[in-house]
Amino acid sequence: MQRASLAPTAHIFVCANQRAEGDVLGPGCSEAGEALFNELKREVARRGALATLWVTKTHCLGICPKQGAACAIYPKQLIVTEAISNDAPRLVSLARGDKP
Ligand code: FES
Structure with a gap:
Protein backbone atom coordinates (compact mmCIF):
# COMPACT_ATOMS: atom_id res chain seq x y z
CA MET A 1 0.00 0.00 0.00
CA GLN A 2 1.18 3.53 -0.78
CA ARG A 3 -0.22 6.87 0.20
CA ALA A 4 -1.40 8.84 -2.86
CA SER A 5 0.28 12.14 -3.59
CA LEU A 6 -3.02 13.99 -3.84
CA ALA A 7 -6.04 14.23 -1.66
CA PRO A 8 -8.98 16.64 -1.66
CA THR A 9 -9.73 19.05 1.14
CA ALA A 10 -13.39 18.03 0.85
CA HIS A 11 -15.20 15.17 -0.83
CA ILE A 12 -18.89 14.95 -1.72
CA PHE A 13 -20.37 11.49 -2.27
CA VAL A 14 -23.66 11.55 -4.18
CA CYS A 15 -25.98 8.58 -4.23
CA ALA A 16 -27.26 7.74 -7.69
CA ASN A 17 -28.36 4.24 -6.77
CA GLN A 18 -31.05 2.84 -9.03
CA ARG A 19 -33.27 0.00 -7.95
CA ALA A 20 -35.49 -2.19 -10.04
CA GLU A 21 -39.09 -1.11 -10.58
CA GLY A 22 -41.29 -2.35 -7.74
CA ASP A 23 -38.41 -2.74 -5.27
CA VAL A 24 -39.78 -2.51 -1.73
CA LEU A 25 -37.05 0.00 -0.86
CA GLY A 26 -38.23 2.38 -3.60
CA LYS A 41 -19.26 18.64 -11.10
CA ARG A 42 -20.21 21.74 -13.12
CA GLU A 43 -20.30 23.92 -10.01
CA VAL A 44 -16.92 22.70 -8.75
CA ALA A 45 -15.40 23.33 -12.20
CA ARG A 46 -17.01 26.78 -12.35
CA ARG A 47 -15.31 27.63 -9.04
CA GLY A 48 -11.96 26.25 -10.22
CA ALA A 49 -11.90 23.74 -7.38
CA LEU A 50 -11.50 20.44 -9.25
CA ALA A 51 -8.22 19.60 -7.48
CA THR A 52 -9.43 20.32 -3.96
CA LEU A 53 -13.12 19.36 -3.96
CA TRP A 54 -13.89 15.93 -5.31
CA ALA A 72 -22.34 12.79 2.26
CA ILE A 73 -19.78 15.57 2.68
CA TYR A 74 -16.41 14.82 4.27
CA PRO A 75 -14.52 15.83 6.33
CA LYS A 76 -17.50 17.94 7.44
CA GLN A 77 -19.33 14.73 8.34
CA LEU A 78 -22.54 16.14 6.89
CA ILE A 79 -25.24 13.90 5.51
CA VAL A 80 -27.78 15.67 3.31
CA THR A 81 -31.00 14.19 2.05
CA GLU A 82 -33.67 15.20 -0.50
CA ALA A 83 -31.08 17.29 -2.38
CA ILE A 84 -31.80 18.34 -5.95
CA SER A 85 -29.55 19.73 -8.66
CA ASN A 86 -30.46 23.32 -7.74
CA ASP A 87 -28.84 22.68 -4.34
CA ALA A 88 -25.40 22.19 -5.93
CA PRO A 89 -24.04 25.73 -5.24
CA ARG A 90 -25.06 25.54 -1.59
CA LEU A 91 -23.61 22.04 -1.18
CA VAL A 92 -20.30 23.16 -2.68
CA SER A 93 -20.24 26.12 -0.30
CA LEU A 94 -20.97 23.80 2.64
CA ALA A 95 -18.20 21.42 1.58
CA ARG A 96 -15.70 24.28 1.23
CA GLY A 97 -16.73 25.87 4.50
CA ASP A 98 -17.55 29.17 2.76
CA LYS A 99 -19.03 31.84 4.99
CA PRO A 100 -22.76 32.40 4.30
S1 FES B 1 -30.83 4.87 -2.66
FE1 FES B 1 -29.82 6.75 -2.28
S2 FES B 1 -29.42 6.68 -0.16
FE2 FES B 1 -30.34 4.79 -0.56
Missing part, protein backbone atom coordinates in the same frame (compact mmCIF):
# COMPACT_ATOMS: atom_id res chain seq x y z
CA PRO A 27 -36.49 3.52 -6.77
CA GLY A 28 -33.36 4.85 -5.08
CA CYS A 29 -31.87 8.30 -5.61
CA SER A 30 -31.48 7.38 -9.26
CA GLU A 31 -32.11 10.26 -11.71
CA ALA A 32 -32.11 12.90 -8.95
CA GLY A 33 -28.68 11.67 -7.89
CA GLU A 34 -27.39 11.67 -11.47
CA ALA A 35 -28.65 15.22 -11.99
CA LEU A 36 -27.18 16.40 -8.69
CA PHE A 37 -23.84 14.73 -9.44
CA ASN A 38 -23.63 16.40 -12.87
CA GLU A 39 -24.53 19.81 -11.45
CA LEU A 40 -22.03 19.45 -8.59
CA VAL A 55 -17.35 14.71 -6.24
CA THR A 56 -18.00 10.98 -6.49
CA LYS A 57 -21.11 9.09 -7.48
CA THR A 58 -21.97 6.22 -5.13
CA HIS A 59 -24.52 3.53 -4.51
CA CYS A 60 -26.92 3.62 -1.56
CA LEU A 61 -25.82 5.61 1.48
CA GLY A 62 -28.52 3.99 3.61
CA ILE A 63 -30.85 7.00 3.84
CA CYS A 64 -33.03 6.52 0.75
CA PRO A 65 -35.09 9.72 0.55
CA LYS A 66 -38.56 9.64 -1.02
CA GLN A 67 -37.50 12.50 -3.30
CA GLY A 68 -34.21 14.00 -4.39
CA ALA A 69 -30.91 12.38 -3.51
CA ALA A 70 -28.71 11.73 -0.50
CA CYS A 71 -25.14 12.89 -0.26
